[in-house]
Amino acid sequence: MYIQGYGILAAFIGFSVAFAFAALIMSWLVQPKAPNKLKQKTYECGMKLFGDSRIQYDAKYYLYALLFLIFDIEAVFLFPWAVVYDKLGLFALIEALIFIAILVIGLIYAWKKDALKWQ
Amino acid sequence: MKIIFTAIDIVYNWARSNSLWPLTFATSCCGIEMISASAASYDIARFGAEVFRASPRQADLIITAGTITHKMAPALVQLYEQMPEPKYVIAMGACCITGGMYENDSYSVVRGVDRLIPVDVYLPGCPPRPEALLDAIIKLQKKMKTESLLERKQYLEAHKPRVILSEDRDCEILLPNPDFEVIHWGVQTIGYDKDYKKAEVNCV
Numbered sequence: 300m301y302i303q304g305y306g307i308l309a310a311f312i313g314f315s316v317a318f319a320f321a322a323l324i325m326s327w328l329v330q331p332k333a334p335n336k337l338k339q340k341t342y343e344c345g346m347k348l349f350g351d352s353r354i355q356y357d358a359k360y361y362l363y364a365l366l367f368l369i370f371d372i373e374a375v376f377l378f379p380w381a382v383v384y385d386k387l388g389l390f391a392l393i394e395a396l397i398f399i400a401i402l403v404i405g406l407i408y409a410w411k412k413d414a415l416k417w418q
Numbered sequence: 419m420k421i422i423f424t425a426i427d428i429v430y431n432w433a434r435s436n437s438l439w440p441l442t443f444a445t446s447c448c449g450i451e452m453i454s455a456s457a458a459s460y461d462i463a464r465f466g467a468e469v470f471r472a473s474p475r476q477a478d479l480i481i482t483a484g485t486i487t488h489k490m491a492p493a494l495v496q497l498y499e500q501m502p503e504p505k506y507v508i509a510m511g512a513c514c515i516t517g518g519m520y521e522n523d524s525y526s527v528v529r530g531v532d533r534l535i536p537v538d539v540y541l542p543g544c545p546p547r548p549e550a551l552l553d554a555i556i557k558l559q560k561k562m563k564t565e566s567l568l569e570r571k572q573y574l575e576a577h578k579p580r581v582i583l584s585e586d587r588d589c590e591i592l593l594p595n596p597d598f599e600v601i602h603w604g605v606q607t608i609g610y611d612k613d614y615k616k617a618e619v620n621c622v
Contacts, residue, residue, distance in 0.1 A: 338500050342500060345500075
């Protein structure tokens with residue numbers, strides 16, 4: 300019985316993939332082709348091209364993104380806690396402080412490792 | 419055979435004339451009128467022409483809204499060439515049609531965009547009002563509904579923009595776009611061969 304259910308799913312996936320490729324192949328077959336040198340150039344507002352299309356980003360951005368993510372998640376967790384803070388009481392306060400303390404230890408570690416300096 | 423092609427043309431013309439996608443191309447104040455025509459009060463969407471494409475690969479129509487300078491000419495020709503056939507041109511405004519107020523003594527303005535690319539509808543005015551642009555689009559739609567695909571292909575073939583690619587040239591010359599030089603239709607004739615393919619001009 301389970302196999303039958305998966306059979307329908309497989310047929311569905313197969314049909315959708317085939318449909319997508321059929322559309323591409325049909326348009327490739329039917330399309331008029333009139334290439335020339337200017338048409339085949341890369342589109343850049345009609346202007347002369349310069350530089351390379353491949354751009355490298357500095358690994359330093361990655362470090363900042365990581366630190367940002369940690370404090371972003373912290374904010375996400377603390378906002379709902381702050382909304383119902385007066386109903387949760389002392390236990391929740393201590394839990395939140397422990398959570399912040401763990402993140403602060405991480406921040407101190409990153410600080411000591413010079414992760415906050417742009418070098 | 420001809421009947422079949424006529425039937426196809428009717429369906430095809432109906433479809434493409436009612437979904438005329440223009441290229442986002444505006445070089446001066448006519449562009450403001452064009453933007454106004456696409457906004458709510460004039461609503462170019464009523465004629466199926468609201469999808470201003472940012473890439474010529476998806477556009478059917480180029481509204482050359484504004485003054486075309488000699489420096490802009492290669493960019494315009496390249497954008498026109500990069501549009502898929504069949505393609506249409508509306509020359510919007512006096513500067514586009516003849517050079518307008520720059521016609522007499524400007525060193526930098528192309529005297530009419532029809533020297534570069536074949537124009538289907540001339541839309542006079544300085545600048546023309548958005549209603550006039552809508553009228554031009556309706557006129558272009560009427561034109562599209564009467565023509566056949568084969569005729570259009572022959573027309574575009576006969577009125578191709580004339581360019582000399584730098585690789586066909588023996589020497590380098592100073593150009594706005596170093597890849598090719600634009601030749602003005604019916605104006606520059608001396609020194610070029612019949613097909614405008616290979617020309618040893620401007621070589622010192």
